[in-house]
Amino acid sequence: MIRGVRGAITIQENSEKEIIQATDRLLHKMIDENQIMPEYVASVFISVTDDITDAFPAKVLRSLEGWSYVPVMCMKEISVSNALEKCIRVMMHVNTAKSQQEINHVYLEDAVVLRPDLASK
Incomplete structure (x- = not known):
């Protein structure tokens, strides 16, 4: 199941x-908390808000040992009035036997406001 x-x-x-x-801090926490092995990852989407322009966050994932063959794509987040600024979001598509309730989603810094119900798990 993905x-x-x-x-x-x-x-x-x-x-x-x-x-x-x-990005490094976020990815390591997501990987560690969910015991993610790169060979079980189908793809990773990384989005940034319009105010993040000085680097590609995907560069971090590509530099991790064993992750060089995982498809990664960076993209812009939809611009919405009064949305959270300077935010990097990650969606990993992982092959796992875990149920949805067993997945640990990670929200750090001000991004906790995006999903406080999941951030407190």
Whole structure:
């Protein structure tokens, strides 16, 4: 069964260093909390808000050992008035025997407001 594993994090400033560090922190937490092995990942979508322009977050995933063959795509998040700013979102499509309730979605920093019901799991 393929399940979606969601995650999001916000950054304070649009800089390559901060984008890379935040993405690395988010991805490692998603991978660790869900025991994700790259060979079981079908694909990963990473979106950013319009105010993130200094780096590709996918660069982080491609640099992780064993993840070089996992298809990754970066894209822009839909612009919505009063939406959360400086946000990086990740959706991993993972082959797993876990139920939807067993998946640990990860929301860090100000991104906790996106899904407080899942962030507190």
